[in-house]
Amino acid sequence: MSAETVQKAPALSRFLLLGAFAALVALLAVGLTLNPREVPSPLIDKPAPPFELPQLHDRTKTFSPADMRGQVWLFNVWASWCASCRDEHPVLVELARSGAVPIYGLNYKDQRDAGLAWLKQFGDPYRLSAFDAKGAVGIDYGVYGVPETYLIDKRGVIRYKRIGVLTPEIVQTKVLPLVDKLQKE
Amino acid sequence: MRALLIVCLWSLAASQAAIAAEAAPAAADPQLEARVMALSNELRCLVCQNQSLADSNAELAVDLRNQVREKMKQGMTEREIVDYMVARYGDFVLYRPPMKGSTLVLWFGPLILLVVGLAVLFRRLAARRAPEPELTESERARAAALLAPEDRADSR
Numbered sequence: 370m371s372a373e374t375v376q377k378a379p380a381l382s383r384f385l386l387l388g389a390f391a392a393l394v395a396l397l398a399v400g401l402t403l404n405p406r407e408v409p410s411p412l413i414d415k416p417a418p419p420f421e422l423p424q425l426h427d428r429t430k431t432f433s434p435a436d437m438r439g440q441v442w443l444f445n446v447w448a449s450w451c452a453s454c455r456d457e458h459p460v461l462v463e464l465a466r467s468g469a470v471p472i473y474g475l476n477y478k479d480q481r482d483a484g485l486a487w488l489k490q491f492g493d494p495y496r497l498s499a500f501d502a503k504g505a506v507g508i509d510y511g512v513y514g515v516p517e518t519y520l521i522d523k524r525g526v527i528r529y530k531r532i533g534v535l536t537p538e539i540v541q542t543k544v545l546p547l548v549d550k551l552q553k554e
Numbered sequence: 555m556r557a558l559l560i561v562c563l564w565s566l567a568a569s570q571a572a573i574a575a576e577a578a579p580a581a582a583d584p585q586l587e588a589r590v591m592a593l594s595n596e597l598r599c600l601v602c603q604n605q606s607l608a609d610s611n612a613e614l615a616v617d618l619r620n621q622v623r624e625k626m627k628q629g630m631t632e633r634e635i636v637d638y639m640v641a642r643y644g645d646f647v648l649y650r651p652p653m654k655g656s657t658l659v660l661w662f663g664p665l666i667l668l669v670v671g672l673a674v675l676f677r678r679l680a681a682r683r684a685p686e687p688e689l690t691e692s693e694r695a696r697a698a699a700l701l702a703p704e705d706r707a708d709s710r
Contacts, residue, residue: 411643478613503617513600
């Protein structure tokens with residue numbers, strides 16, 4: 370038995386300390402489920418930045434988001450040099466085949482020939498692709514990693530942004546329900 | 555031998571031209587470059603997210619630095635360019651987190667935890683050094699009685 374008297378802290382103080390510890394653990398536990406690389410877009414619920422770019426297949430024609438007023442559409446940023454884009458491409462091809470929502474592409478910082486060859490090899494789910502050689506439109510849209518996908522409503526407002534690969538799960542749980550909702554607006 | 559020497563000298567000269575071509579934009583306006591770098595130090599590279607825009611060699615960082623340079627040439631102020639970046643990428647593009655309601659925990663959280671931790675520690679230490687409670691006569695006698703036969707007890 371130690372000669373030193375150890376004062377036991379009053380019950381309330383110990384309870385508070387335990388509570389504070391539990392709160393800290395909860396905070397860190399939530400943090401573990403978050404993706405630190407994901408930069409949430411400030412463009413959600415803001416109008417899609419306007420642009421006019423030449424089309425990939427036909428350089429005599431241009432494409433602008435204004436052309437899409439009145440429609441709900443998916444805007445997918447892709448490139449032939451992007452490895453992850455290959456992962457999501459079958460998902461996009463399937464989505465295009467289902468006809469649920471029109472998909473338009475942004476060929477980001479690519480070479481025309483490389484982009485066209487890539488679409489020929491992996492399939493072309495896009496009604497058309499805009500050709501953003503310098504990436505200036507990408508910067509306007511806050512693109513920092515390819516692939517990224519935007520869902521834009523009938524008034525040209527960005528309602529959802531997916532950073533990274535589109536998985537079938539995301540399409541089922543996030544994209545299609547929102548497409549449904551936006552098409553009824 | 556002489557031909558070899560000429561070829562060597564020529565390729566040396568040619569390579570200098572190539573290097574000079576790459577450095578030209580930087581050398582053209584040192585004051586502009588200084589401003590671009592100063593602002594790039596305050597912005598974050600979104601690909602290598604722990605580096606500033608000035609430090610990073612990622613392609614996006616090069617693009618964004620060029621954007622900063624272009625905007626400065628067009629006459630935008632530092633403030634306007636920062637707003638332009640934040641409008642597209644959000645607060646995360648600022649290398650130094652802004653002081654806002656939502657970031658108060660980020661800025662002061664660790665400090666508050668430290669202060670609370672120290673406070674708890676000092677209270678514990680003070681309590682330990684607190685004087686022993688006073689005993690009454692009967693308690694003192696009882697204590698003596700309990701302590702006395704200790705060397706014979708086998709309680710250890």
